[in-house]
Amino acid sequence: MDTRKEKSGWSDEELEASVDAYLKMLDRELNGQTFKKSIENQRLRDGPLGKRSASSVEYRMQNISAVLEQMGLRRISGYMPAKNIGAGVAQRIRKVLANKAIPDAGEFAPTADQQTLISRASKLQKKGLKIEPSGNPNPQQVSTTTMSYVRDPKVRAWVAALAKGVCEGCGQNAPFEVDGLPFLELHHVKHLALNGSDSITNAVALCPNCHRRCHLASDREAFTLSLYQKVGRLVVE
Numbered sequence: 086m087d088t089r090k091e092k093s094g095w096s097d098e099e100l101e102a103s104v105d106a107y108l109k110m111l112d113r114e115l116n117g118q119t120f121k122k123s124i125e126n127q128r129l130r131d132g133p134l135g136k137r138s139a140s141s142v143e144y145r146m147q148n149i150s151a152v153l154e155q156m157g158l159r160r161i162s163g164y165m166p167a168k169n170i171g172a173g174v175a176q177r178i179r180k181v182l183a184n185k186a187i188p189d190a191g192e193f194a195p196t197a198d199q200q201t202l203i204s205r206a207s208k209l210q211k212k213g214l215k216i217e218p219s220g221n222p223n224p225q226q227v228s229t230t231t232m233s234y235v236r237d238p239k240v241r242a243w244v245a246a247l248a249k250g251v252c253e254g255c256g257q258n259a260p261f262e263v264d265g266l267p268f269l270e271l272h273h274v275k276h277l278a279l280n281g282s283d284s285i286t287n288a289v290a291l292c293p294n295c296h297r298r299c300h301l302a303s304d305r306e307a308f309t310l311s312l313y314q315k316v317g318r319l320v321v322e
Contacts, residue, residue: 095145097177102133103142104181107149111161112188122146122163152178156195158187195224203301234277241271244288253316254295254308270296274312275322286320 106129113120126142134142144167151166152175153159160166196202250259250267259267269290275281289312291299299305299312313319 097181099134099137100145100177101181102129103145104149104178104185107146107161107164108185108188111159114161115159115188148174149178151175152182153187156182200301232278234283236271236283240283240285240288243285244271244290245269247285247318248290252292252295253289254291254298254312257292260292272296272299274299274309274319281322286318287322289316289319 106125110120110122110125122143123139126139129142130137130139137145143164146161146164147167148170150160150164151168151170154166155175156179196205245266248269250269251257252259252269259269261268270293272289272291272295273281273283273287274289275287277283281287295308298308302308313321
């Protein structure tokens, strides 16, 4: 792991050891088990945080509480969030937390996956939020690996021409123009990821709303079936 240091001189190893100890205490607290902060503090100073004072370790734990609270997650009740945590320190703590199993984060934990984000937000909306979330002023960046498919622009152009600027899902005019042409999105009725073809018999021109409906709506399967009924060139693959 990179051992670059912040102004306070804490290495990445020291920071990770602090987070690990914090999460273990949090897990014990959530499971109704007792522990003494002073003993855990001493254990850290007897081990990976041998160069740190008791007050320094205590403040680090308050830093971690602050970050967890910013993320909308549970924190240890005995460690009040630090009031003036630096952006750099907070970012480093979030980076460490991103690779940890956070107790009680459950289905409402922050996520970089769009589909998961929508699902979790829907559940929270139905449940009802009583406290305005503090959000995260410095959301962490994560790198992801995605697969893309090589698509034929002739297929897109042909389908768009057939649609004549009218969504083949809802029948409404395209919401705006791009390069002087009505903008509609190409949707593969049988997804490419499911071995669907990139052909005009498997593609429709949809407005952004209908396109998202095909991927996200509760009635997406029924809506997809309706496309086969509306658009005569489509062939079930």
